[in-house]
Amino acid sequence: xxxxxxxxxxxxxxxHFGRRRALSHISLRASSGDILGLLGPNxxxxxxxxTILATLATPSGGEVRYGxxxxxxxxxxxxxxxxxxxxxxxxxPELSARQNLAFxxxxxxxxxxxxxxxxxESAGLxxxxxxxxSGFSRGMRQRLALERALLHRPRLVLFDEPFTGLDDRxxxxxxxxxxxxxxGGAIVVLATHDLDLADGLVTRVALVRNGKxxxxxxxxxxxxxxxxxxxxxx
Amino acid sequence: xxxxxxxxxxxxxxxxxxxxLEVLTTTLFFAIACVxxxxxxxxKNGQAPEDAAAGILWIAIAFSGTLALGRTFERERYAETLxxxxxxxxxxxxxxxxxxxxxxxxxxxxxxxxxxxxxFLFQAALFSRPVLxxxxxxxxxxxxxAVGTLFAxxxxxxRSRDVLLPILxxxxxxxxxxxxxxxxxxxxxxxxxxxxxxxxxxxxxxxDVVFVTLSLWTFEPLMTE
Amino acid sequence: xxxxxxxLLVVVAxxxxxxxxxxxxxxxxxxxxxxxxxxxxxxxxxxxxxxAIAVCGAASAVYLFKGTPIADAYATAxxxxxxxxGLCGLVTGPLWGRVAWGVWWQWDxxxxxxxxxxxxxxxxxxxxxxxxxxxxxxxxxxxxFGTATAPFxxxxxxxxxxxxxxxxxxxxLKPSMGGPFAFSSLAFLLLSALLLTARVHLAKRQMMVxxxxxxxxxxx
Numbered sequence: 001x002x003x004x005x006x007x008x009x010x011x012x013x014x015x016h017f018g019r020r021r022a023l024s025h026i027s028l029r030a031s032s033g034d035i036l037g038l039l040g041p042n043x044x045x046x047x048x049x050x051t052i053l054a055t056l057a058t059p060s061g062g063e064v065r066y067g068x069x070x071x072x073x074x075x076x077x078x079x080x081x082x083x084x085x086x087x088x089x090x091x092x093p094e095l096s097a098r099q100n101l102a103f104x105x106x107x108x109x110x111x112x113x114x115x116x117x118x119x120x121e122s123a124g125l126x127x128x129x130x131x132x133x134s135g136f137s138r139g140m141r142q143r144l145a146l147e148r149a150l151l152h153r154p155r156l157v158l159f160d161e162p163f164t165g166l167d168d169r170x171x172x173x174x175x176x177x178x179x180x181x182x183x184g185g186a187i188v189v190l191a192t193h194d195l196d197l198a199d200g201l202v203t204r205v206a207l208v209r210n211g212k213x214x215x216x217x218x219x220x221x222x223x224x225x226x227x228x229x230x231x232x233x234x
Numbered sequence: 235x236x237x238x239x240x241x242x243x244x245x246x247x248x249x250x251x252x253x254x255l256e257v258l259t260t261t262l263f264f265a266i267a268c269v270x271x272x273x274x275x276x277x278k279n280g281q282a283p284e285d286a287a288a289g290i291l292w293i294a295i296a297f298s299g300t301l302a303l304g305r306t307f308e309r310e311r312y313a314e315t316l317x318x319x320x321x322x323x324x325x326x327x328x329x330x331x332x333x334x335x336x337x338x339x340x341x342x343x344x345x346x347x348x349x350x351x352x353x354f355l356f357q358a359a360l361f362s363r364p365v366l367x368x369x370x371x372x373x374x375x376x377x378x379x380a381v382g383t384l385f386a387x388x389x390x391x392x393r394s395r396d397v398l399l400p401i402l403x404x405x406x407x408x409x410x411x412x413x414x415x416x417x418x419x420x421x422x423x424x425x426x427x428x429x430x431x432x433x434x435x436x437x438x439x440x441x442d443v444v445f446v447t448l449s450l451w452t453f454e455p456l457m458t459e
Numbered sequence: 460x461x462x463x464x465x466x467l468l469v470v471v472a473x474x475x476x477x478x479x480x481x482x483x484x485x486x487x488x489x490x491x492x493x494x495x496x497x498x499x500x501x502x503x504x505x506x507x508x509x510x511a512i513a514v515c516g517a518a519s520a521v522y523l524f525k526g527t528p529i530a531d532a533y534a535t536a537x538x539x540x541x542x543x544x545g546l547c548g549l550v551t552g553p554l555w556g557r558v559a560w561g562v563w564w565q566w567d568x569x570x571x572x573x574x575x576x577x578x579x580x581x582x583x584x585x586x587x588x589x590x591x592x593x594x595x596x597x598x599x600x601x602x603x604f605g606t607a608t609a610p611f612x613x614x615x616x617x618x619x620x621x622x623x624x625x626x627x628x629x630x631x632l633k634p635s636m637g638g639p640f641a642f643s644s645l646a647f648l649l650l651s652a653l654l655l656t657a658r659v660h661l662a663k664r665q666m667m668v669x670x671x672x673x674x675x676x677x678x679x
Contacts, residue, residue: 017592019669021676056320057459058526080323090318092309094250103246107239107322132253148318210676381604388600393591401585405578406604409611412619433618441611448607452600455523459593 005067012062037202038191046191083154093134119147239324243332265298287358288418373438374414474646503647504548511541516606519599532662545577579605
């Protein structure tokens with residue numbers, strides 16, 4: 001089954017653990033070409049939202065629709081359209097950069113040969129391709145993890161705090177990549193608590209605080225100033 | 235897609251293990267240490283009690299298997315690579331099968347070492363009926379690994395996972411221990427009790443079918459939050 | 460079930476008041492004398508435990524595959540009640556054995572299976588308590604696997620103990636023992652159902668409080 005979609009929608013999504021509310025009645029929509037910024041302080045529920053969008057968790061209430069189809073109906077084939085880069089990076093430290101990429105390429109049913117080399121080039125790791133990832137710096141791992149997440153050219157790109165531990169130059173590279181992805185038709189969802197980095201990058205802003213959607217609108221300049229009051233001490 | 239994914243996961247695990255052989259060597263040495271402890275505990279005047287060899291073999295398999303399970307899944311926890319695996323477009327039970335095959339390979343390697351060692355230390359004629367012995371070992375190892383792999387996977391994100399794994403695993407796999415020990419003991423009896431051994435292989439096989447099926451069913455709901 | 464609780468409570472209370480008289484008047488078993496009468500409490504404890512285990516297993520399956528929160532309430536209730544009645548059986552069994560046959564424990568197949576089931580459901584409660592967030596699903600898997608393994612445990616222990624000396628046989632029932640036995644069994648089963656209902660009711664209340672907390676948070 002070939003699954004594709006041009007928008008993803010959260011319809012009244014809630015998630016709770018006992019009496020602890022993680023998400024409360026969130027309704028959002030992001031379309032192809034959008035860079036949706038999920039902004040908010042730590043613990044606001046951004047990571048939970050990303051996990052639900054990635055089909056790794058099910059909401060306690062409401063549903064997620066990819067295109068017009070709910071997640072349950074689409075099954076495993078949906079996942080080839082989703083790419084996730086979370087804080088933990090999802091790389092096997094014992095394997096080399098090349099082995100990591102080759103493994104994930106094959107896991108997604110892709111022939112690794114035409115894809116792995118360009119990805120290594122793009123990450124700037126062509127000369128360290130056969131070194132174990134455990135010897136890489138945080139920045140190197142981040143670049144590799146970015147390539148790993150995008151190997152299968154996903155439609156829905158989910159980034160959870162991708163700028164952590166990156167210097168300005170590396171952050172700029174990631175930001176450019178995100179813009180290129182959105183221009184190519186991907187739906188980019190970016191969760192971050194760093195308003196400065198999100199400024200000028202995101203096209204829509206969804207502000208989340210204590211699991212609730214506080215605002216959802218087109219992005220404009222000066223995010224920190226605009227949202228400082230809404231978020232509180234960010 | 236299903237078997238291809240399982241195979242990819244297995245190959246990846248073997249590739250990682252081969253680099254350092256950490257889990258394999260430490261599991262093997264732990265199994266040997268187990269055997270020695272029980273030998274010192276039970277041997278009197280140079281004689282082990284009857285059926286001790288069978289019991290010690292299966293205790294060593296169970297204890298070292300539990301440790302190996304914990305450490306194999308600790309690897310997937312480290313960089314949350316289990317999440318990346320769950321995101322693959324393949325059916326999620328395929329991941330379970332890949333992990334199960336890896337576990338079976340690991341325990342089979344341990345058994346290749348343990349069986350001759352125990353035969354040697356306790357003068358146990360374990361090789362008199364090799365086919366039946368392989369049957370008992372296979373039946374028991376598959377049963378133990380099937381339940382163990384599922385529980386270890388589901389506990390990856392839980393608190394107190396190290397102690398919860400044996401607490402959950404041992405009572406549920408008691409039939410495997412009983413079947414394994416009594417089946418092996420039947421092969422050590424003189425004369426060899428073939429009908430009993432065959433009967434135990436049957437019971438172990440039934441256990442394996444039930445629990446592999448149950449694990450395949452429950453894997454996906456357990457791994458999604 | 461809520462409406463039936465009151466009358467059921469009365470019925471069970473009356474049954475437990477009447478039961479000792481019936482048991483006292485039941486005939487003595489030929490070899491064991493008075494101690495045999497513990498059987499009127501021992502075996503029905505198992506029936507009560509099995510009922511609770513069946514509830515826990517079924518509810519766990521529903522909770523695992525459908526995610527219905529009320530199923531989780533039934534699963535917890537089933538596990539707790541099973542552990543309680545299991546404890547009753549595991550205490551009365553050795554007491555009986557000690558006086559009747561001189562040994563506290565001799566690996567009787569039913570007692571051993573019950574001991575293992577008790578361990579499994581104590582493990583269930585431990586997982587719920589110590590497993591962290593999301594432990595309800597893990598516990599449900601434990602209950603499901605535990606219930607599935609019960610027949611295998613029974614069969615393998617049964618064959619296994621032919622190696623061990625046999626000293627126990629559940630006595631054949633004289634017809635006049637059948638009456639009090641059925642009465643006791645019914646009393647224990649009803650008590651089990653009653654405790655399950657009470658515990659589920661408590662769980663439902665807790666869920667209601669949780670919902671109120673969540674609704675309150677939604678407002679603010």
